[in-house]
Amino acid sequence: MTAQDKKTEEVIMKAARNVFLKKGYDGTTMQEIADKAGMNKSLLHYYFRSKDKLFQGIFLDVFRMFIPRFSEIFMSDKSIFEKIEEFSDHYIEMMIQNPLMPSFVLREISTNPQSLVDAMKDMGAKPEFMIEAIKTEIEKGNIIEIDPSQLLVNLIGLCIFPFAAKPLLSRILFNNDEKLYAKFLAERKKEVPKFINQSIRKK
């Protein structure tokens, strides 16, 4: 009962996640999810009351993958350079494993951004920690003077952007050669922190 219950629910969630990730909320129909899950459309409404409820669950799940190590990495006692290396490595690898996530999140954040920010805070992701960590490093003279918000956005942007713009970039840069683009992304795990640290390290 409960076992079968969990299983059905998970089958639905998995199918819904795939379709929502690919097509976004508006582009997805309950029928398509039901087909992919191999069951009747009514069953989706039996387990999740509405398309909206189903989506909220999926979206929070996906978004949650972004959050947890955010603060953790920045609260360690390692150097800022190592933190940036760890951050880049961890998040780029995660997005290599889940390449549709960035576009999906960027696409859907405009719908209800506030609830997302609230969810973030509930999960314990406090960006102030990161801002503070950067500020401290500047005061200690370990890195050059820079607006911490600018640096933080640089770091996040450099990691996420190549995934969000993949359909264009892979064609423009590599004639749509998947292998080459995968290699390009993998190299960014080292390239991004190198690029940043070169910029902020005192000469």
Next chain:
Amino acid sequence: MTAQDKKTEEVIMKAARNVFLKKGYDGTTMQEIADKAGMNKSLLHYYFRSKDKLFQGIFLDVFRMFIPRFSEIFMSDKSIFEKIEEFSDHYIEMMIQNPLMPSFVLREISTNPQSLVDAMKDMGAKPEFMIEAIKTEIEKGNIIEIDPSQLLVNLIGLCIFPFAAKPLLSRILFNNDEKLYAKFLAERKKEVPKFINQSIRKK
């Protein structure tokens, strides 16, 4: 006749652009465009045969704004540092004027990326020029060794990302204070090239 014609067509285009930019292709209905344009829904089909045709026109128009100065900037005989400054300044300013463009383009590129790349090439945007320009600078020893593709993606990403992620970033960093976020974006016009040039300049 032609004058009124142009006017109606432009009214439609403008309304369509606004709605499409905000809600994307799937989230937009012909009825809403007609309402915003203050006319009958059938008139949209009279001027543009279908939702798809109307969208294609809008999208190419919007996308075209991104392209023209792309190659131009990189083909001048200025230094690579100045090119990066010009690029950042021009494109960030353009996105400040059209803040919905980045999310819109990123959202819709997955639908038919190839036709976009073709359109780009038709417009004379040859990314190879930029890649070559960077390669030359490396060979001349003006900047450090770096994969030109990586540097190019860094530049573009640093410019675009803060616009694509605005709903989240403005809340996380500035408690959703529009004025503060506008200031943050304006500062990036100087901050991005400074950040990049610091990283690639030989010590």
Next chain:
DNA sequence: ACTTGATTTAACCGTGCGGTCAAATATACA
């Protein structure tokens, strides 16, 4: 075996979508 409650199905509902069409109106020219 029978009953009870949870799960799954098929048939259906109202709504809003993109799109069509014939009639009405405005425009231009003779």
Next chain:
DNA sequence: TGTATATTTGACCGCACGGTTAAATCAAGT
């Protein structure tokens, strides 16, 4: 002014959407 042509409208179509419901099926306890 009359007529042909371009523009604009309102009524309508078929369809697929999200969602509901009542009946069928399944699982478990007695």
